[in-house]
Amino acid sequence: MSLDMFIQHVFNALTLGSLYGLIAIGYTMVYGILRLINFAHGDIFMVSAYFVFFAIALLHLPWIAAVILAIIGTAAFGVIIDRIAYKPLRDAPRISALISAIGVSFFIENICIVLFTGVPKPMPRYEPLVTVMQFGNIRILPLAIFVPVCSFILVAALIWVLYKTKPGLAMRAISKDIETTRLMGVKVDNIIGLTFGIGSALAAAAGIMWALRYPQIHPFMGLFPGFKAFIAAVFGGIGSVPGAMIGGLLLGFMEIMIIAFFPGLSGYRDAFAFILLILILFVKPTGLMGEDMEDKI
Amino acid sequence: MKFGKKFALAFGLVLAMAGAAMAAGTVKIGVYLPITGGNAVGGGLELAGVQLANKQIPTVLGKKVQIIVVDNKSDKVEAANAVKRLIEKEKVNAIVGTYGSSLAMAGGEVAEKAGVPMVGTSCTNPLVTQGKKYVFRVCFIDPFQGAGAAAFATQKLHAKKAACLIEVTEDYSVGLSSFFERAFKKDGGKIVAKLNYQKGDQDFTAQLTQIIAKKPDVLYIPANFAEGAIIMRQARELGAKFKILGGDAMDNPEMVKIGGKSVEGFSFTTFAYAPEMPNMNPTQKAFTANWKKANGKKLPNALAACGYDAYSIIIDAIKRANSDSPKKIAAALAATKNFPGVTGITTINKTHDAEKSIGIMQIKNGKRIFLTVVNPK
Numbered sequence: 001m002s003l004d005m006f007i008q009h010v011f012n013a014l015t016l017g018s019l020y021g022l023i024a025i026g027y028t029m030v031y032g033i034l035r036l037i038n039f040a041h042g043d044i045f046m047v048s049a050y051f052v053f054f055a056i057a058l059l060h061l062p063w064i065a066a067v068i069l070a071i072i073g074t075a076a077f078g079v080i081i082d083r084i085a086y087k088p089l090r091d092a093p094r095i096s097a098l099i100s101a102i103g104v105s106f107f108i109e110n111i112c113i114v115l116f117t118g119v120p121k122p123m124p125r126y127e128p129l130v131t132v133m134q135f136g137n138i139r140i141l142p143l144a145i146f147v148p149v150c151s152f153i154l155v156a157a158l159i160w161v162l163y164k165t166k167p168g169l170a171m172r173a174i175s176k177d178i179e180t181t182r183l184m185g186v187k188v189d190n191i192i193g194l195t196f197g198i199g200s201a202l203a204a205a206a207g208i209m210w211a212l213r214y215p216q217i218h219p220f221m222g223l224f225p226g227f228k229a230f231i232a233a234v235f236g237g238i239g240s241v242p243g244a245m246i247g248g249l250l251l252g253f254m255e256i257m258i259i260a261f262f263p264g265l266s267g268y269r270d271a272f273a274f275i276l277l278i279l280i281l282f283v284k285p286t287g288l289m290g291e292d293m294e295d296k297i
Numbered sequence: 298m299k300f301g302k303k304f305a306l307a308f309g310l311v312l313a314m315a316g317a318a319m320a321a322g323t324v325k326i327g328v329y330l331p332i333t334g335g336n337a338v339g340g341g342l343e344l345a346g347v348q349l350a351n352k353q354i355p356t357v358l359g360k361k362v363q364i365i366v367v368d369n370k371s372d373k374v375e376a377a378n379a380v381k382r383l384i385e386k387e388k389v390n391a392i393v394g395t396y397g398s399s400l401a402m403a404g405g406e407v408a409e410k411a412g413v414p415m416v417g418t419s420c421t422n423p424l425v426t427q428g429k430k431y432v433f434r435v436c437f438i439d440p441f442q443g444a445g446a447a448a449f450a451t452q453k454l455h456a457k458k459a460a461c462l463i464e465v466t467e468d469y470s471v472g473l474s475s476f477f478e479r480a481f482k483k484d485g486g487k488i489v490a491k492l493n494y495q496k497g498d499q500d501f502t503a504q505l506t507q508i509i510a511k512k513p514d515v516l517y518i519p520a521n522f523a524e525g526a527i528i529m530r531q532a533r534e535l536g537a538k539f540k541i542l543g544g545d546a547m548d549n550p551e552m553v554k555i556g557g558k559s560v561e562g563f564s565f566t567t568f569a570y571a572p573e574m575p576n577m578n579p580t581q582k583a584f585t586a587n588w589k590k591a592n593g594k595k596l597p598n599a600l601a602a603c604g605y606d607a608y609s610i611i612i613d614a615i616k617r618a619n620s621d622s623p624k625k626i627a628a629a630l631a632a633t634k635n636f637p638g639v640t641g642i643t644t645i646n647k648t649h650d651a652e653k654s655i656g657i658m659q660i661k662n663g664k665r666i667f668l669t670v671v672n673p674k
Contacts, residue, residue, distance in 0.1 A: 005510050008535070012502035120523040122554040132534050139536045214499035215530070216523050216555050224497040259492070259503035266504055267465040267493030 001260065004137040009260040011140050017252020018148040019210050023229035024236065024244035025155060026202035032239035033175045033195050035094060039101040040081060041203055042226020043108040046219065048074040048204035049123060049211040050116060056124045063126045071204045078200025079193045086196075087189060090178075112219035123215035130212060147209050154202060155245050162241075167194055175239075235277050237290025246288060251277070322360040324621045326351075326611060327367065327383030329394040329404055330418070330604075334371025339396040339600050343418045346604025347393055349584075349591055354608075357615045364608075369395060373403040380404040384411045390621045391416070391614075393607045396600065398422030405432040414627040416611055418603040419568075423472070426649040431623075433630050433649045435606045435638065439469055439544070442566040443476030444673035445655030446517055446542045449564065451484040452671055453657075454540055456514035460490035462504055462528060464520055467496065473519035473544050480673055489513050494524075501528050505535050515540045522549035526556035533559035540564070553663050560660050564668060568599035569641035569654040574667040584639040599640060599656075606638035641670065 023045060030038045051070035055061045061069065085104045089097045129143045162168040170191045173181040182188045210225060211217055228251060229244075236247025254273040259266045281287070328347050331340035344366065351364050365387045369376040376395060383389045384407070392408055392415040395401050401420035408415040409429050417425055417434030426432045437445075450456040459481050464470035478488055489511040492504040505528070508516060516539050518528055525547045532541065543565040553560055572585055584605060588597040613636055614629035615621055633645040641654025652673070659668040 002510070005506060008506050009503060012500070012506060016500045016502070120551055120555060122551070122557075125557070130534075132536075134536070137536075139534060141534060210499075214527055216527060218523070224499070255500070256503040259507065263490070263492055263504075263507050266507075267463075267495060269503075270495065 006260070008138050009256055011138065011144050013253040013256035014148060014249070015141070015144040015213060015252075016256060017249035018151050018245075019206065019213065019248070020225070020229050020232045020251050021245040021248025022147065022151045022154070022206040022209065023203065023225055024233040024248045025151070025158065025241055026199040026206065027230055028233040028236070028238050028241060028244040029158065029202070030195060030199045031233070032241070033171045034192065035175075036086065036097050036101065037230070038196075038199065039098070039226075040085075040104040040108060041199070042222030042229070043105050043112075044074060044078055044081070044200045044222070045203040045207035045210070045226065046112065046217070046222035047077055047108065048207035049217045049221065050112070050121075051204070052208055052211070053121055053123065053217055063124065066124075067208055070208060071201050074204035074207075075197040075201040078196040078203070081200075082193055082196040087192075090189075090192075109219050109223075116219065118219060120216035120218040123211040123217055125215070126212060141213070143209065143213055147213075150205070150209070151245060154205065155241055158198070158202075158241055161198070167191060171195055231274070231277060235280065235287055237287030240287070240289040243287060243289030250288075324357055324360050324362045324615065325365055325387060325389040326362060326608065327365050327380070327387060327389035327392040327394075329367045329369045329376060329379040329383060329392065331371040331396055331400065332366075332368040336371040336397050336400070339419065340369075340371070342598060342600040343396050343604030343607075345588075345592060346418075346597070346601035346606075347608045349588055349601075350605040350608035350612075352591065353587060354612050357612050358619065358621065360621070362612070364393075365389060369400055369404070371397065371400070373399055376400040376403040377407050380407040380415070384408070384413050389413065390623055391611045391626050393604070393611065394418060395420065398425055401425045401432075401434075405429055408432060412627075413623045414611070414614075414630055416607045416630065418607045419600055423648075423650075429649065431627050433610075433627075433645055435610055435640070435643065435651050436568070436603055437653055437655070438648075438650045440472030440476040441650070441652065441673070442544045442655060443473040443478075443517075443519065444480040445566040445657070445671055446473075446519075446544070446564075447477045447480035447484065447486070448655070448671040448673040449566070449657050449669075450481060450515045450517075450540075450542060451486055453669060454515060456486060456540070458487050458489045458511070458513045459515045459517060460508045460511060460513040460539075461488065461492070461517045462501065462508065462520070463491070463493050464524065465493040465495060467521075469544070469546060470519045474517060477517050477519070483674065498524070499527060501531050502535065505532050505537065508532075509535055509537050513539050515542055517542050519544040520547065522547045522552040523555065526552045526560060529556050529563060530559040542566075548658065548665070553660060561663075562660065564657050564659045567656045567658050568602065569656040569670045570599050570602040570639050571656065571658075571667045572596045572598065574656070574670070576670075578637070580637050581639050602639040606640050606643065610636055610638065610643065642672065 048070050051073045052066050055066035055069050085100045132139050170186045232247035232251045233244045236243030258269050258272050330344050367379040369379045398420040401417045409431050414431045419436050421439045423438045461474045463474045490508045541563050545567050547565045614626050618625040618629035636643045643651045643653040646652050654670045654672050657668045658665045
């Protein structure tokens with residue numbers, strides 16, 4: 001393999017991996033605070049892409065405005081889901097909320113099929129991010145650099161929120177013990193709503209960038225990225241925000257490099273990527289950055 | 298007992314009458330198509346094609362040809378019932394139908410048991426004729442398109458090296474690419490890269506980077522339009538210069554919307570007839586002109602042409618068999634060679650599928666145009 005080709009593979013992997021990472025951050029954040037695997041995360045991701053599509057197609061907004069609107073809309077959507085589907089189950093066993101999450105996921109997918117049909121829609125292009133830059137034989141989309149940079153900024157911002165602000169303190173308190181937090185006078189439901197809002201906004205950011213890179217929007221577009229991101233989050237140590245980012249990047253690199261070095265295995269890339277992940281989890285069951293969490297009683 | 302005797306008498310009478318009707322000189326061709334239900338649009342066009350053919354060729358062997366149309370309502374059970382009715386009640390000599398592979402499979406089962414030849418119009422799934430003695434079709438099977446794409450690559454593009462990118466979880470994709478590979482090698486070409494992906498994949502950059510490094514002249518992607526558009530987009534972003542070919546699953550306006558400029562010049566295989574095609578042969582010219590006379594402004598399409606061909610290939614078989622007995626028609630159908638149909642020169646092969654000309658469409662300025670017709674060897 002020539003050096004050019006290798007560098008090209010590295011950039012391909014960086015783009016894919018940082019997109020996985022970006023989706024995984026939202027997953028891991030909600031899990032870290034509520035111990036809830038939000039299976040609807042991939043669908044929230046999908047809804048954000050539709051927001052952009054309709055904001056541009058129907059309201060004729062400029063691209064940036066459409067994105068801001070989509071992020072706000074998706075965050076609100078996340079809060080509404082929490083109010084309707086998770087809040088009534090706050091004191092129920094954890095498994096009930098999980099089932100509710102799966103239900104929400106199916107519900108959103110199917111309602112979108114009814115509303116928007118299953119025919120893929122084209123994502124409106126944003127030229128500055130998708131015009132190819134060429135360096136010798138290597139071709140890179142600005143998106144390939146923008147996505148990782150954006151992800152790192154969002155990770156930093158999230159850590160700042162969690163560790164330097166009052167709501168962040170409340171979130172961390174909730175992750176330790178909801179009842180005690182409530183006794184301390186924290187409005188637990190509002191804070192959890194905020195958690196879902198931030199998580200959904202992160203999903204929206206990821207969804208929009210994903211759709212820029214892979215420009216077809218359809219009701220099941222969140223399914224596979226959602227799975228992959230979930231795995232990236234587990235791999236990185238679920239609950240750990242930097243871990244999710246690293247997990248996503250590693251998963252992206254594995255998927256690309258397996259094909260780069262073993263083209264014959266291209267049809268089995270997921271299988272081999274996951275075998276590798278399983279092996280790593282054998283050695284470190286809590287994931288790369290995960291800490292041993294005490295069971296909450 | 299008495300009742301039994303009467304019944305037998307009546308039954309004998311009916312049989313005698315039916316016999317008389319046949320002797321009086323009608324050949325009955327049953328037509329079962331989806332005229333209502335989900336496939337009504339396709340079924341309607343094919344029916345119009347059959348009716349036009351009947352108008353053009355109303356007699357065979359000096360007998361009048363009567364077409365008997367039954368709606369299969371786009372439903373498998375109805376399709377089986379329709380064929381049963383055509384055979385048992387109408388006593389047809391041969392059957393045309395249908396649009397939709399699952400409908401054709403349901404109907405074909407009944408026709409096979411009764412030993413009445415059936416000619417499928419646009420049912421492209423390989424299973425339709427599998428193991429059947431009396432089931433034929435006038436369209437090519439899906440994978441045969443691969444041979445068409447290879448013929449286009451070698452005959453028109455003069456390609457020497459080809460690469461394939463295949464969705465391994467999809468029969469359609471695997472089938473087309475294996476036909477492509479075989480035909481391309483037969484024509485002296487070389488497959489330089491063969492890579493796979495799975496359903497749901499969105500990132501093809503790793504595969505494409507590999508393929509680009511092998512410098513093929515053409516890339517064959519028997520994909521669905523949505524994945525196909527993204528593959529082409531990523532290929533062009535990675536600087537791919539080669540021509541890209543695909544199958545009829547790419548024929549969707551959304552492909553151009555998703556792929557944008559990167560689908561420009563993309564070619565895909567389709568039926569070898571379109572009303573806007575250049576260089577029509579006499580059969581096609583006559584069909585188009587007669588259709589316009591009969592149907593006014595509504596344009597014909599490949600489906601209508603398939604309906605037309607299904608009827609005319611049966612008439613051709615009756616002529617060659619010099620008999621309208623279902624068994625002899627079936628034998629003659631199986632021996633069909635180089636029949637000049639509207640959808641191309643047709644030969645029925647061992648598996649009762651049509652090997653025939655294939656049309657090539659190309660995307661030009663965001664619109665699809667009918668580029669040319671190729672004949673796979």
